[in-house]
Amino acid sequence: xxxxPSPGFESLTLVEAQQQVDAWIKQxxxxxxxxxxxxxxxVEEVGELARLLNRTYxxxxxxxxxxxxxxxxxxxxxxxxxxxxANQTGVDLSTALRANLEKKTRRDKDxxxxxxxxxxx
Numbered sequence: 632x633x634x635x636p637s638p639g640f641e642s643l644t645l646v647e648a649q650q651q652v653d654a655w656i657k658q659x660x661x662x663x664x665x666x667x668x669x670x671x672x673x674v675e676e677v678g679e680l681a682r683l684l685n686r687t688y689x690x691x692x693x694x695x696x697x698x699x700x701x702x703x704x705x706x707x708x709x710x711x712x713x714x715x716x717a718n719q720t721g722v723d724l725s726t727a728l729r730a731n732l733e734k735k736t737r738r739d740k741d742x743x744x745x746x747x748x749x750x751x752x
Contacts, residue, residue, distance in 0.1 A: 645725040652714040663719045673712040680705040 643651065656663055664672065680702075685691045687699035717724050743749055 645728065646723070648710075649714055649718055649724060652711060653718050656715065656718075663715055666716060666719055669712055669716050669719070673709065673716065676705070676708040676712055680709055 663669065682691075683699060683702055683705050686693045686697070687702065693699075714724065716722075717727075
């Protein structure tokens with residue numbers, strides 16, 4: 632990944648991201664939306680990301696005046712709502728991601744390498 636933090640913003644760990652989102656919600660958002668409301672919001676944000684990715688890398692074209700410049704913001708919108716859901720359900724994303732990667736490694740360590748559909752040839 633070549634992405635660099637914006638000026639004035641350092642890279643965040645998942646733990647720090649969860650803490651910062653929680654602080655933002657408490658300072659500016661009044662409270663977390665209900666989990667089902669946040670799930671609907673997540674689906675909406677993923678849809679916006681999908682639309683932009685489809686127009687940037689897929690076969691759909693942009694309308695006049697549109698471009699792919701908002702891609703980082705759309706990824707961040709998805710991440711923000713996902714972090715909200717994790718915070719309000721007590722999920723430590725750092726621990727969960729580590730465990731998930733370990734599970735995938737145990738299950739798939741040879742599977743993809745042996746898949747002829749993924750061959751570089």
